[in-house]
Amino acid sequence: MTCRPLLACALLPLSCFSPTQLDNETDASSGSGTSADGTATTTASSTSASSTMTGTTAGSETTSVDPDTTAGSSSGGTTAPLPSCGDNNLDDGEECDDGNATVGDGCSAACVDETQTCDTALVGGANVPNLGRMVAAGGYLYAVPGFDTNATGLLRIVDVTDPGTPTQIATFAPDPENYPFFRARGIAMGDHHVWIAGSDPEFLSVDVSDPGMPVLGDIDGPNDIDGHLAIQGDLMLTAESVGDQARLYDISDPTSAMFLSLIGSYVEYNVALHDHWAFVSGGPGIEIWDITVPAVPALTGLAEIDPGTVRRILASDETIYLASTVGPIRAIDYSQPDFPQEFAIDVGAAPDIALLGDFLYVPTTNGLDVYDVSSPTEPVQAGTYLQIDAYTTTLALDPPFAFLATDAGLRVVEDLPGLCEARCGNAFVEYPEQCDDGNLEPADGCDACTDA
Numbered sequence: 001m002t003c004r005p006l007l008a009c010a011l012l013p014l015s016c017f018s019p020t021q022l023d024n025e026t027d028a029s030s031g032s033g034t035s036a037d038g039t040a041t042t043t044a045s046s047t048s049a050s051s052t053m054t055g056t057t058a059g060s061e062t063t064s065v066d067p068d069t070t071a072g073s074s075s076g077g078t079t080a081p082l083p084s085c086g087d088n089n090l091d092d093g094e095e096c097d098d099g100n101a102t103v104g105d106g107c108s109a110a111c112v113d114e115t116q117t118c119d120t121a122l123v124g125g126a127n128v129p130n131l132g133r134m135v136a137a138g139g140y141l142y143a144v145p146g147f148d149t150n151a152t153g154l155l156r157i158v159d160v161t162d163p164g165t166p167t168q169i170a171t172f173a174p175d176p177e178n179y180p181f182f183r184a185r186g187i188a189m190g191d192h193h194v195w196i197a198g199s200d201p202e203f204l205s206v207d208v209s210d211p212g213m214p215v216l217g218d219i220d221g222p223n224d225i226d227g228h229l230a231i232q233g234d235l236m237l238t239a240e241s242v243g244d245q246a247r248l249y250d251i252s253d254p255t256s257a258m259f260l261s262l263i264g265s266y267v268e269y270n271v272a273l274h275d276h277w278a279f280v281s282g283g284p285g286i287e288i289w290d291i292t293v294p295a296v297p298a299l300t301g302l303a304e305i306d307p308g309t310v311r312r313i314l315a316s317d318e319t320i321y322l323a324s325t326v327g328p329i330r331a332i333d334y335s336q337p338d339f340p341q342e343f344a345i346d347v348g349a350a351p352d353i354a355l356l357g358d359f360l361y362v363p364t365t366n367g368l369d370v371y372d373v374s375s376p377t378e379p380v381q382a383g384t385y386l387q388i389d390a391y392t393t394t395l396a397l398d399p400p401f402a403f404l405a406t407d408a409g410l411r412v413v414e415d416l417p418g419l420c421e422a423r424c425g426n427a428f429v430e431y432p433e434q435c436d437d438g439n440l441e442p443a444d445g446c447d448a449c450t451d452a
């Protein structure tokens with residue numbers, strides 16, 4: 001098991017010094033990009049800086065990673081060797097100093113800790129069946145049931161603070177006397193509250209300040225059928241699969257959502273929010289609405305495509321991504337919001353996707369692919385994990401982990417590109433590095449983790 005140097009190791013101090021990692025170093029220094037457990041780590045030759053991980057949108061699961069807080073990280077550029085590295089004294093800027101210039105003994109010739117690497121691996125799983133939509137935050141996973149609604153409880157809360165052994169700690173359902181027919185579909189995270197869209201009524205919020213003791217916040221809205229929702233800040237957009245328009249709410253008071261406006265033309269099945277834009281998929285295609293004034297939304301553009309049944313719609317600053325029942329993952333350029341244009345991307349087909357900064361996560365039949373979409377029209381495969389023993393239906397991200405709901409239960413993969421930051425000098429090739437020889441010396445074939 002491997003860790004991000006700051007985030008994961010703070011959470012998992014014992015996991016950061018697994019002896020198995022030493023096995024990786026031979027492979028890593030030879031630049032093969034294949035870890036000891038057989039995980040194929042594709043290291044593509046892209047020079048794009050891909051460490052910007054703010055402004056995340058994964059459905060409505062919002063996570064921010066500030067790369068500036070990760071001290072000592074460098075995945076490119078020119079990093080001068082530390083003059084004091086190798087003097088057996090831990091100096092500023094050194095993660096370790098074992099008094100030698102040997103690579104592969106746990107402390108590299110650049111005084112970078114070799115035991116902490118972005119070594120993509122399956123770290124855990126649990127037989128939590130019938131997981132539907134999920135959102136992950138703060139060491140907990142919140143999930144609504146999948147299509148088989150025989151599962152106990154509407155909302156399931158899984159403790160993943162030890163990702164090797166996820167444990168369901170609580171369930172929640174509204175009072176069955178008053179809400180006998182409530183059925184959940186979409187889920188998103190607000191401020192200390194999980195919001196669930198469903199049917200009869202439209203939505204509810206659950207206070208998860210104490211994840212082991214979930215408490216009903218709000219429950220309201222017109223009757224809906226199998227709704228989805230998106231949250232950004234204090235705004236929530238809900239949609240349903242049959243008829244009617246999407247609805248925008250102010251959820252600054254999570255115990256009392258305030259209706260603001262209607263969005264969309266008709267049959268608005270799935271929704272996304274990004275910046276001051278709302279995206280709705282429905283009968284006419286993908287509509288782009290300007291919600292700068294949330295109470296008075298304005299239809300700005302329409303991509304006239306057959307969206308099918310949209311499982312997930314996500315947006316970055318200029319690109320919309322769709323996972324639907326129609327064909328492969330699709331992308332729409334909305335840099336001109338009044339003239340959105342679909343363009344082809346080759347990232348496969350999947351029932352769900354997630355987006356974190358410049359990285360798009362696409363489940364495969366037996367795992368998960370990661371694409372660098374910093375140039376959206378030319379996605380670069382940045383990593384993959386292909387040893388999941390079951391078919392993935394939905395996913396959620398909470399760095400450094402990706403959580404996959406499969407037909408065999410929950411699976412947890414860690415340290416995929418975008419969920420783990422590359423560190424030049426740790427003798428392990430991590431995306432977007434082209435090499436890592438464990439030193440920062442130039443003119444030896446690997447200079448600043450770039451082939452030279």
Ligand SMILES: [Ca+2]
Pocket residue numbers: 084085086087088089090091094097
């Ligand atoms: Ca030193």
Ligand SMILES: [Ca+2]
Pocket residue numbers: 098100101102103104105106107108109
């Ligand atoms: Ca050493």
Ligand SMILES: [Ca+2]
Pocket residue numbers: 422423424425426427428429430433436
């Ligand atoms: Ca490295």
Ligand SMILES: [Ca+2]
Pocket residue numbers: 437439440441442443444445446447448
């Ligand atoms: Ca070198």
